[in-house]
Amino acid sequence: MDLYQELILDHSKQPHHAGLREPFDAEVHHVNPTCGDEVTLRVTVDGTGLDGIIRDVSYDSQGCAISVASASVLADEVIGRTVQEALDTFAGMREMLTSRGKVTGDEERIGDGVAFAGVSKYPSRVKCALLGWTAFTDALIRAGVDAQALTDHTTQGVTP
């Protein structure tokens, strides 16, 4: 089955940047109500605009292989990047994940996120792969990143 790519299994067994670290600017707790899985996620970000730099993302993820691996890849992809770059990755992930197998994902844009392409064929697992990402954008807003800029930016290029 093309869902459990080696890369996803590796990340899920040894999630990168896992654990909750200090200091942080905001912490959020998100739940996937269909399964009850939870993620607690913290961000540290310099600045409030799209040019802000994401210093750290730390998290505690209670969930399936997909959700744990997704949070791990997220951390890999966004730490050290600008808010704008991170949101680009998110938009690309979302576009791919909600495409029902039509969009394979652009490695330039979403890096290791391409390993999740198979998820898009399993609609009930899409939420798993997005759980960390929605927690992350929510955390950015709570950390003071301009919410409007953020929404405007992430809704670009998203398959509706």
Added chain:
Amino acid sequence: MDLYQELILDHSKQPHHAGLREPFDAEVHHVNPTCGDEVTLRVTVDGTGLDGIIRDVSYDSQGCAISVASASVLADEVIGRTVQEALDTFAGMREMLTSRGKVTGDEERIGDGVAFAGVSKYPSRVKCALLGWTAFTDALIRAGVDAQALTDHTTQGVTP
């Protein structure tokens, strides 16, 4: 159509013993909720047992031809009879009406009631023909006739 027998139409146009009269021992008001039709019915009865004599039945019936004619035939059949005889007629009427066309009715027992035999083929009209009769038995109870004797008696010989 065998529903509107000449006898039913005659009774419905000129109901016998109609109108509310004094004196009376009990008055009841019954409603057929499926259509909203109403009957107010009064009885005068000498005695409280099955041998009590029904002195008068007077009524005001707001309803269809079947319900008006049925009240009229009821009054004809029970005035001057014993409670036992009246209940026999009721049991015979009910047996016929709920038989789905299987029981044609015994003229000895229910008199002009046999004209209502056609009603039993129209389940939604059975309540019309029974409205006066259930009001009548209710009125007997309120007039002091022994309820247990009454129920025991009327449930005899009734198609369930």
Added chain:
Amino acid sequence: MTTAARPFTDREVAAIRGDFAILTRAVRDGHPLVYLDSGATSHKPRAVLDAERAFYEQHNAAVHRGAHLLAEEATDAFEAARATVAGFIGAPDHELVFTKNATESLNLVAYACSNAAPTDDPKDPRFVLGPGDEILVTEMEHHANLVPWQELARRTGATLRWIPLAGDGTLDLAGLDGLLSERTKVFAVTQVSNVLGTVNPVTELAARAHAVGALVVVDACQSVPHLPVDVQTLGADFIAFSGHKMYGPMGVGVLWGRSELLEVMPPFLTGGSMIELVTMERSTWAPPPQKFEAGVPNAAQAIGLAAAVRWIDEVGIDRIHAHEGALAERLLSGLAERPWVRVLGPAAGRPRGGAVSFVIADVHAHDVGQVLDDAGVAVRVGHHCAWPLHRALGVPATTRASLAAYNTPAEIDTLLAALDRVPAIFGVAEAS
């Protein structure tokens, strides 16, 4: 809606009738069925029955509860049905809640209001009613849009008021200013009367109710199946309708609500699928529409309803409206030729839906209906679940013919011919 929409041609109606197996039935000694009771429930075209069956035979699963293939397919089909039905009334998907019937939809809003009684959580004040507050209904309502509000008034201590019926079967709006005030929290009104066919000026009434801050709940049971309804222009906050009256299956209804209101409205039925988090002590709710859909949803029926909507879209709701209008005119003019018949409701030429109710002096509606039934003509008789309306009209019961896309001019003529037996049977002077 093109104003020039034409009634169906004979050939078109014949094709439409071909979709309904039941219309070939013979009733009562071999009479062809003339079904003029679609206001109670419509028949269902083959496409609807096929859609339900296909769902059961290919994709049956509990929606929103499983991760396996069937569950995903069932969920997709259910959500696609939601989108189809929502699109039909001009609404976004997430504003459409599936219920079991319009009665549940209206009770949902009424109970949600009493669930908003101030407790621990702060609730949106628009839903909170108490003594001194008022609920405004009309004297024309179906029991489904009256009794739930009586009960809400009883539960909360609010007062129920109503717009009276005018002599011509419209609403008497003369006193409306006195009835609407800051105290009015809910205004509930039917778009089209199920008895008289009266079309109420809902948009205007909603604007006036909104001006005093009331929530506007519209009973769209007799409008959605018969004329184009667009929630974007209607002016209502909530509308309720039933699938079974619009060519869809029994057991499915709809509540549409503005998403801004659905977000803050407390839930009604609670249980599985509508929760976010559950502990023994307390629970929190999923976002709408799931918040209002407790339990395993009636997916097969929702999918059947979507097929009904596609069927309506194919024949055209504007043409259905024109067709029923032409049949109603034919019926009204036929009845006008019979002086012993008195039609209730708007005079000919005024806007009306596809229901025509009438009385015959000295003959009870049930007896009229029985004579018609004997000729194979199915109409509804009684108070049509609008008892206060009948009281206001001063009649205990009426005979109602109600129309659908599959009715023909010839069926109207059969009704009229059968009606002509009534005076003779019951000894009514035909000239009276």
Added chain:
Amino acid sequence: MTTAARPFTDREVAAIRGDFAILTRAVRDGHPLVYLDSGATSHKPRAVLDAERAFYEQHNAAVHRGAHLLAEEATDAFEAARATVAGFIGAPDHELVFTKNATESLNLVAYACSNAAPTDDPKDPRFVLGPGDEILVTEMEHHANLVPWQELARRTGATLRWIPLAGDGTLDLAGLDGLLSERTKVFAVTQVSNVLGTVNPVTELAARAHAVGALVVVDACQSVPHLPVDVQTLGADFIAFSGHKMYGPMGVGVLWGRSELLEVMPPFLTGGSMIELVTMERSTWAPPPQKFEAGVPNAAQAIGLAAAVRWIDEVGIDRIHAHEGALAERLLSGLAERPWVRVLGPAAGRPRGGAVSFVIADVHAHDVGQVLDDAGVAVRVGHHCAWPLHRALGVPATTRASLAAYNTPAEIDTLLAALDRVPAIFGVAEAS
């Protein structure tokens, strides 16, 4: 129930499977469908789909509302369906209320209780709850038999208490004396756990609850489809179950209640068909069961459910019970051979329903389910709408296989074989 009832033979199961078109489906790259999710919803035999369709094509009409032939036929069919379903649980017809699902049935009782709050009319005190009163549930309940009681407690000020889960997946009854008292007005309990398959001693529990004067509400969703249930001996005052889990259509559920209680219980949904008299000021109610069936009923679904009951009667509920029991034993012993699997709930040999839930250390249930799905095996994963139960078990989610009459021993083996892929994929030590 003959204690000697045998599981179905291969030939018998093959015949049974022939009634379910969906079971011939191929899923995910051509695997034959192995459906082990009947606890969520069962499939529906052809006889059920045919019964619904025949109703729509021959007798469709609004029941209890018309006087014409179709309306009479529809009403007869609907009431006959009520008698069939009532007979199945040993109840008289008039004690059986049709709802949309078990969730509505349970909400009905919970809302009826809050509608019994003292107002103008004197209400039966058994239904009246207030501060100081208690509602007793269990930690094992499906959300549908928990959240409505939480909400009733919130509305009335009553206190919710619960019987905790014991380590072996049964109820911990040690503290029951302390939980039941004169303050207990309602005791709600499931007959069979939808997660663990635990069969609760309902009759004994009901007797204890009755001794303190409580109303006993039993969630029979997972019992009625799987074992003989007779309300005359069960001891409950109300039971709730869903049609779609017992080979019937979606969109229909049942509430059974003792007639003496249904008589005095206030209504829940209000509107058409459930009234006796309606004025603008107030309304009175029809006798039960109509009092609890507002709106045009889901007649087609009720008729489909009656066909499902006849289907069950033909294959035999005692044989279904024996068959599922044998399959469950096969599954349990297969799982016992796999040390990396931990089964939750009653140990093998103890009474249990046809649901088996398990966990695999370090592999999330959704991932297990996905691997099974990939092999065509449909199971349910997650908290199965019993989140507090999972919390009590200390697991976030489980994988559940649930059985029906159409499952085969070979399907159990397919499940086990598919499960064996899990350790390799997720790197679990098979000996652990």
